[in-house]
Amino acid sequence: MTSLATRALNDVTLFPYWLDSPDAPATEPQLIGRSEADLVIVGGGFTGLWASIIAKEANPDQDVVLIEAEKIAYGASGRPGAIVSTSVMHGLHNAVRIFPNDLDQLEQLGHRNMEGFLDTIKRHKIECDQEWNGELTVAVGPENVPVVQEEYDLHVKHGHEVELLDAEAVRGHLNSPLFHGGLWSKKNSGTVNPAKLAWGLKRAAISLGVRLYEECPMKRIEDEGSYLRVVTRDGEIKTPKVLLGTNAFAVGHKKIRSRIAMVRDRIVMTEPLSDEQLARVGWKNRQGVYDTRTQLNYMRLTKDNRILFGGRLGYFINSPRDPELDRTTQPYERLAGAFFSTFPQLEDIRFTHAWSGPIALTTRMAVHFQSYYDGKAVYAGGYSGFGVSTSRFGAEMGLAKLNGEDRPELQLEFARTMPNKIPPDPFRYIGAQITMYAMDTADAKGGWRNLWLKAVTKLGFPLT
Template structure:
């Protein structure tokens, strides 16, 4: 059924008095901040970025070589950006879904699927090995059809559920069919995963400096020089190798600055459901759920019995604008609240306690790309496009292999076409804004016309730039 987005008295009441802090970060158990870097220093490896990419890179570096001196630099606080704002879905896919992988890397997709499942298993092993308190649940994912034409997209797939069967899993009148894949997705509290990674990194000897903005890189025959801060608060780190996990922020290797754009995504979290409300929707197997529109929703339960509901709107601001003022968008919250109540009308009266947004580092192939600079002594990754929680550990291993390639030679990971290829960059303004606007309008049109892709979308498909989720 088509989703209606108009605000109503019920949606306005449900959104009254929401907190703007991301639910995951609104936690009294968050760690105390680490002091900033205030003096020049040296390190074997500098990791720039204190999100999941940077923390996994620091951890994997110490696991490979416990004697390596690793310094992690974070401009604000660890996990404050995408790593602490996402839905907490940990997907096995390294290519933003099998279909997208087949479009971009058809000869490699089977191998990447196997590597992705092995990567998810490795994350689960680390959670158990280190005793991380991060609400890890390997519940799988439930993809649901809410329009008749989407039923045919699912029919014949392993795990297919008809309308009655899917509603026996999660009871929504919008569901017409579904597919439950049991092993490809886990759920996690992403902020606690960040904080537990931080704890383990520090226990292994990683030095961490928060509130330390990296301003630029330079190099000579001896080292890569990482400049931080400004004025009297500036300091330089002289490093043998540098790994960049700066995500949506402007790339420190300038050649990659046009390869991503920031697209803002929005999320709501409800108050905890009571026993009657839980019984009304079922959902005893706690799968992560997504629907099949180009403008799609993702939702899940939290450990304390709330529902996180996000997605649908994806908002780009002129000039690749990144700003805290974009984190709050009343129109998107009203849209999500209206869609939530259509998905679960039996929960009318439930309030939302948290509403927030954040920027996704989007690239034209919708899964990460890698690069190097400064004669192979700096490695870079970006372009996760919203499905990066699981991919970050895989990316960490790729970054470390790229940095070791001069001494150790190529590895299985560095020889992957996924690693060796680079997506097309986005154009500069005004073409970037115009392209995003036309594409967004075309995807909305497709959702309203049984998935039919117009000439613009078919042209993007032909050039390897098209995507349906």
């Protein structure tokens, strides 16, 4: 399998498929000199883009500035698998784990968020290859069928339109010898092209009058009492309010990183499948798919019938923006091997792109909010995946906290609390390396690996 994976990665482009596109818009100029604004948003990923649109549509006279350190979508938002769902807490099972008392309200907020997501796409005519075919959770091996059954019961209890699939039925949807059962969630979930979505949101923000600056890294924030001074590489902005949409990069205050760890999530993308190759795997309903492996894998189809396959995590000490290792094929070989174990009938396929993207891992595994500078700045982030649609929710709630709005949802536990702190490097790095190794080998070897993962789960990270 290793030689097959290595061969399939020959001539791969180590750059995100989504961003390798002629549709990329021109880059906006950076900020030069001094300026003032009613609101500054730091980070031009999904959180920042959604926030700029929500703020401007709520108050068109408000002067909103959005600054991005690189290009729009080049940080994390142009790199995910982009399977979209209604959950705003990293899935229903995770919501039960962290906020059981608020579950009904969180479900309502998730559906409301998806309505806003779809409405924005429609009103601003954003074409992002959207397909609303649902999500499929698949049981890898018979031992994981009870996990899918539990998910099914939970979704039915909370009114989701779902279908439970046995081994034969799930392979009728997506043909893999590994799949022994599945859960098809049918409503308000699907897939998008994340780069096209981000570029469409960029266009919408500019059309609303947002002042958007790219290649404009923030250097620091200075607290001047009644206002903040956001200092960039070539300029500065005086403002009473700052929303920090910096997620895994944790830019804006040195304490943000104490609660999040930047973890790299790897992805490989195949060449377009021929009709005959596609027939080998089925996938007529084209759902986004998650499996139940300890080192979870997810997969989806693109508009031109490529298979995106992702999910092997890695951690780098001190969280570099662009790890050198991930610019080599080595970290993708195990992921490619998992692909061919999943789809052995596609031995003749090759990968065209491989890349990694940063996710903000927390003990909550879901969005949270941190306030700084006496409430004049709010960080909204920590999505730990599921961020394409949840980032809209994070932006909306982050703005509401920043503005001091009296909303009932801000009284819920998710808005009033933060995830636990995580030990700093090098302890974080050591723990991460042991955990990643255990996740890679637990399904095959068990033993101490399962005990370690259970211990990490008790600390707050739901790895088992």
